Amino acid sequence: MKEISLYIHIPFCKNKCMYCDFPSFAGKDNLRDRYVAALIKEIKMKAEQYIIKTVFIGGGTPTYLTLEEMDILLSAIDKLKFADDYEFTVECNPGTLTFEKLKLMKDRKVNRLSIGLQSTNNSLLKTLGRIHDYKTFEENYNLARKAGFDNINVDLMFGLPDQKVSDWIETLEDIVKLNPEHISAYSLIIEEGTPFYNMYNNDRLNLPSEDDEREMYHSAKRILEQNGYHQYEISNFAKQGRECIHNEVYWMLDEYLGCGSAASSYVNGNRYKNEENIEKYINDIENDTTSVEEEIHNSLDDNMEEFMFMGLRMIRGVCEKTFEKKFGVKIDTIYKDVIDKHINEKLLVRENGRIYLTAKGIELSNYVMSDFILT
Ligand code: SF4
Incomplete structure (x- = not known):
């Protein structure tokens, strides 16, 4: 199981x-x-x-x-x-x-x-x-x-x-x-x-x-x-x-189930959001339907972006090996230019297989993270 x-x-x-x-x-x-x-x-x-x-x-x-x-x-x-x-x-x-x-x-x-x-x-x-x-x-x-x-x-x-x-x-x-x-x-x-x-x-x-x-x-x-x-x-x-x-x-983009009105799940790389209206949620479940209001089939790019956004919130940052294991591609193939740019600006650090924000990078995190958007 x-x-x-x-x-x-x-x-x-x-x-x-x-x-x-x-x-x-x-x-x-x-x-x-x-x-x-x-x-x-x-x-x-x-x-x-x-x-x-x-x-x-x-x-x-x-x-x-x-x-x-x-x-x-x-x-x-x-x-x-x-x-x-x-x-x-x-x-x-x-x-x-x-x-x-x-x-x-x-x-x-x-x-x-x-x-x-x-x-x-x-x-x-x-x-x-x-x-x-x-x-x-x-x-x-x-x-x-x-x-x-x-x-x-x-x-x-x-x-x-x-x-x-x-x-x-x-x-x-x-x-x-x-x-x-x-x-x-x-x-x-x-x-x-x-x-x-x-x-x-x-x-x-x-x-x-x-x-x-x-x-x-x-x-x-x-x-x-x-x-x-x-x-x-x-x-x-x-x-x-x-x-x-x-x-x-x-933050690690691992799987979770969400139950209840407005709850989100993330399973098999896809996001599902339940109906927010409480009455409608109850009626759906009472009538044996799923009450999913929104289903988002994440593309590989979406998942990689989310992994970076969420992972960089953690002080220990993202693990390069985990990225490769999750997405089947080296992080540098996708993000080398962005990573190098922010290392040069002293907003990111790359060390021991991890990439994380510096103290200054945390303060400017919105700016850094926006560069990880792929589309
Ligand atoms: S309204 Fe309820 S959920 Fe919202 S902040 Fe107050 S206690 Fe929390």
């Missing part, structure tokens, strides 16, 4: 955050039980023929499900065949966790939590439209430790409206005191269709300057590294051996 990773999407949230363009919805709670039943049907259909290497239940807010709904879902997943060294992450949001839910997850193979905090500053949390304050996060985090979780990620965001560099430094310092195993630090992107997008267009968002945002990124690197977290991807930092294996599957 082949090993594979599994992503499971829970599209429900208590409220919609001001910056969020993820396929998640508030006010659809009446669909939750039918959704869970459909999801289980899809998981069985797709995943029973594999050995599961990693699971990531994301959203939305998976822990917004009731204890009973979580029990039904996790019990079904529990019956799949797992690899011995599996990783099983559930995304959580403060304010939706209870000790019972945490114990249930612990009893049902979940061995990693990813908690969305974003900031320890209550006024910034309010601006973002988050449902919790920092105290609620701290309580939930301590409960998770009490329930026995020893592998926890905390999601943080910088470049927020009205955020000063000192606010960000305070957030980083607060979090390292709690000593989670993994920290993600993303910069806020103003996405079309969000309340922040409209406010931005009406000049009502006071975003930090580019210089301040760069300073925030550097502070994250410095403070996290000083506290034992090594940067292994542009936005991800971990204690040794606590890198997220599931995310590495995406």
